[in-house]
Amino acid sequence: MNYESIFGTTASAINGGATPLNLVQTSQPAQPMATVLCCNCGVPIDGTAGLSMCYDCIKLSVDITEGIQRESTLNFCRNCERWLRPPNAWVTASLESRELLALCLKRLKGLGKVRLIDASFIWTEPHSRRIKVKLTVQGEAFGSAIVQQSFEVEYVVIAMQCPDCAKSFTANTWRATVQIRQKVPHKRTFFYLEQLILKHNAHRDTISIQETKDGLDFFYSQKNHAIKMIEFLSTVTPIRTKKSSELISMDTHTSVRSYKFTFSCEIVPICKDDLVCLPRKIAKASGNISQITLCNRVGNSVHLIDPITLDQMDLQSTTYWRQPFSTLSNSMNLTEFIVLDVEFTGFEKGKLALADVTVARSSDMGRNDISYYIRSHLGGILHPGDTVLGYFLSNVNFNHELWDTLDQSTVPEVVLVKKSYPRKKKNKGRNWRLRRMAKEYNTMEDMGSSMSTKQRQIEQDRVERDYEIFLQELEEDPELRSTINLYKSGNKTNRDVNMADAGTGIDADLQMGEAMETDPHGGESIDDDSEDEGSNAGSLPEVGLDELLDEIDELTLEDGYLEE
Structure with a gap:
């Protein structure tokens, strides 16, 4: 078969009858590239680029x-x-x-x-x-x-030092201050508030922090920074705010005035585990809840619970300040009881369960056989032999106007608050620590000048006791721990915050919570090895490693990078 004639015919048809090109083209020989030798190392390079050295020699001889x-x-x-x-x-x-x-x-x-x-x-x-x-x-x-x-x-x-920090060491340089107060006999609320401020970095714009008798003072260089702090406080605590201003100077030619602003924030004086007697009007407006309630939690509102019926209510700050009232008793007046028997009623609401509990005071054990048959909301965690803390209301008389209006026949003899756990000794410590703010103690030093050495020691012991109770509450309440940041201790020696050397409230230090040798409620410390010998059936809850943050992630530059 003549393939050439067939291909030629086909190509002629495609090209419209034009003469077809040959199928096999003869390749033309490539033109030789002009090369020159590198003047330094002699390697052939392209001569058309106009270079006399190769790329490697250029890198060695030229510094761009x-x-x-x-x-x-x-x-x-x-x-x-x-x-x-x-x-x-x-x-x-x-x-x-x-x-x-x-x-x-x-x-x-x-x-x-x-x-x-x-x-x-x-x-x-x-x-x-x-x-x-x-x-x-x-x-x-x-x-x-x-x-x-x-x-x-x-x-x-x-x-x-930046100019803003330099002003913080000079008197009368602030333009706005936020005064936080709570009239309670302990400082656990401010310990918790301190952790919330550190977690959300709400103290970033603070130029100075001073501690007073009933609270803290935050100083700012601008009014907007103080308003931002107040907005944060209103989301985490029930407060009421008052504003005042003081004229510093005025330009008579331009009518420009300079003011200092003071924001007074008062926290509702109700804390966790407090015994509260509600006014009758507020109790009826909240679903006819009992007037005797327990404070279960404090957020932007006060969460109250009836320990007998598990009825709950949220007391808003506006409702409280419309008709203020004081608590019947606080957690410093808790009494220790021993659980003798527990009978579940079958009624549960969330994590709480009602049970009929038979308890006796620890001080009565071995002296008499007096016991109390009560109903409690702690039925889900109590077992015979446990130690529990509660308010002993039998034959008690409170100097409280709302207490006098109650029907005493409806008041329970004992109100259980929380389960008590054996405490670790001081030498065992904790596997976690908290971050602390450094504060200026100028106000405390001025106040302390009129205090005797014994009074100062009493005040210091009270603060340490309140801080230890706060650490114990964190160990016992996982829900409370989830709202703050805890850090791994790394088995390091405990170190306290040097408040006197701290210049502003912006610096932070890591401080490990150190256990007290004695129980803050009056009992002696119990070793972990003595759990089987004691009457407590439960052991102290431990903070899991998955709840702790690495220390290096939260170290400040001064602590971890610029420290000499």
């Missing part, structure tokens, strides 16, 4: 990074943990963050002559006060050759 700084400085404020961005702006940036990398690049001179390809941090010792950055740049050499090179830049961190 010439004129770029290899050393620079960064200014850092220890108090507010901000970095200086010239000319006078102070920005917040964590270590090895994109914000800090951008600040480092802006401090380099001569970087605009080349093209930046990559930039990254190089690890340095935490206490070296050095930050190293590796840069990769591209630039032209000999007119047409593009060269890429990498080099390191070292920054020296210089500690200084």
